[in-house]
Amino acid sequence: MSASRARPVPAGLGQRLDLGLRRLVPRGTRALTVLVLVTVLIGLAVWRLPDYTPLVTFIVPLGVSSLILRPRQLSWFVVFVLFVLALVVPTQPDLTIRIGVSVTVMFGFGLMILLSSFRRTELGVGGLQGESMFVDLRDRILRQGGIPELPPEWYAASELRSAGGTPFAGDFVVAARLGDRLEVAVVDVSGKGAGAGTRALLLSGAIGGLLSALPAEEFLEAANTFLLRQDWDEGFATAIHLSLDLRTGRYDLRSAGHPPAALREAGSGRWRVIETEGPVLGLVEGATYDAVSGLMRHGDAMLLYTDGMVETRTRDIALGIDKMLGQAERLLRGEFEGGAQRLIESIGSRNDDRALLLVNRR
Template sequence: MSSSLERHPSALARAFDRVSSRLVPRGSRIATVLVVVTVLVGVAIWQVPDFVPLVSLLLPLVVSSLLLGPRQLQWFVVFVLLVLALVVTSQDPGPRVISAVVIMFAIGLMFLVSSFRRARLGVAGMQGEMMFVDLRDRILRQGGIPELPNQWYVDAELRSAGGTPFAGDFVVATEVDGRLEVVVVDVSGKGQAAGTRALLLSGAIGGLLSALPPAEFLPAANTFLIRQDWDEGFATAVHLSLDLATGRYDLRTAGHPPAAALHAGSGRWEVVETEGPILGLIDDVVYEGVSGQMLPGDALLLYTDGMVETRTRDIGLGIDRMLGQAERLLRGGFEGGATRLIEALGSRNDDRALLLVHRR
């Protein structure tokens, strides 16, 4: 037994040297600390198995999955499993020990497979999550409403089918030369499946919206989508170009549900009919616009089909229901109206986006 005790610590030391030679040249202090901790835990398990259980090795393994890069994580998982294989000989054989070893090897293999998948991205687990958080924040900021004159109130709300900020519906708004340019887009798919396409498209939409005249925006967005050659490379959109000084506006849609307008004089909502083909399907398309003027007290609603369409209800009936709810919920004021409407309407199994524009 004494020769075995001498042999295994030396094996641990050799394993430590091999793994360190892989990790340390990369400048990873975290990797070095984790290797040292793993060795110390292994020695503790070997010396006092009654007080330090085998599952203690899971702690550095879990921490490594959060902090190490993909290539470092692969070597570290192998190192931890090697330490486990060495120190398990100090345990009394029994069902609990065997079960613990099998479970830990299974967890280690799961982390190993995860590291191979992360190698495609090239960043550690927490770094990858931070990148997605940054992308999410950017898409939400693009949907932020710019500062407008006091006589205008504009509010936008988004809801994802999966309950996350990554969704196929998004809003992009900007102010250009005294005009509010805003577009509500519904990318094919829903939830996180459409979120990646929405992230890319929102950046392109933001650039086109700021750089092009209103009449050229939807044709340019259509051309961009066609050139992406995505399997599900289509989207619908409604574009509003509003003169903040006069209230004159132009509305254009691309396969999107029509906007709704409130005329303060009559106090009634009505649908603003516009037509245009879906983005990403047909090249060289002209999108005809509908013009109008918002007077004090008037309002406009731009929304996606998740607000008005469900599996059991036709979109026409959904629009009628939305207008009825808008008349009821916005009667007391428009502040926070987008939130009230999006909470009361639409399918929870679909992405939803709503934009409310009101001239005070």
């Protein structure tokens, strides 16, 4: 048969039904429609086949709805499921104590979902969608902390650990390469764990933009102004900023109330603290930040870190720095690659957020 006489193959029955369902039911309510139909079928099965369909089957649509429905849809659907449950309970042949306990548990479960839907209404997204949004934001923070590609003679790595092992932390690292300069900031937002994570989400984006858009000498001043304008109850943060010339090894360090950087000089083989001073971000209007300059030679290494690495409730920060540098001497001797991970896992408070940046000139 010639191609001009060929007839198109008709769509299958499943494709036609799916197309008809899409036309009749708006996309935003398809999941709700399916769950309503499932609930009705479960109600009919419990009514007509009580020996084969237990009442706890209503848990299935309740649980699924809490994951996929929008907050406004969820509240009405929970009421609908509990209404169907109340209708079929009197149809049971034997109203035993076991059935009464099952009904009580399901009404309690429905009430919990109903209360959570009221909270989600403030956000405007459902369970899985809301979780995916937070995961995406977390991944953005981790990507911003990624070190850009450096010349072969340089090695840099950052590590982050949060209090309690949660995926959100108040400590973060942002980095940018502007031509032959590497700009890095290690920031510690007030609070810890998930409590500080929401502020860190906003601040990391702002800090990342300022870091790549402003001259090094203006960066901390602009970050301080930004924090002052947020009017947060805990609206302060500490930070340390490294501006490194990748050709010459010259560096400028500026600190905003942050623990000092540490430099290992290849000539002596010892670590020393680089003292830097400056007011905490978000507290003093019009604050200025002076730089401490130096030179990283071949074989030198530098550590930038947050106070979770060196401070605990029972240990002074100065003693903590000494302990960290002792561990760095032992763990990083002759091998800096992977050293940031080894060091952050061996030291620091597990009850506080920790961030660490290691830079080495090979």
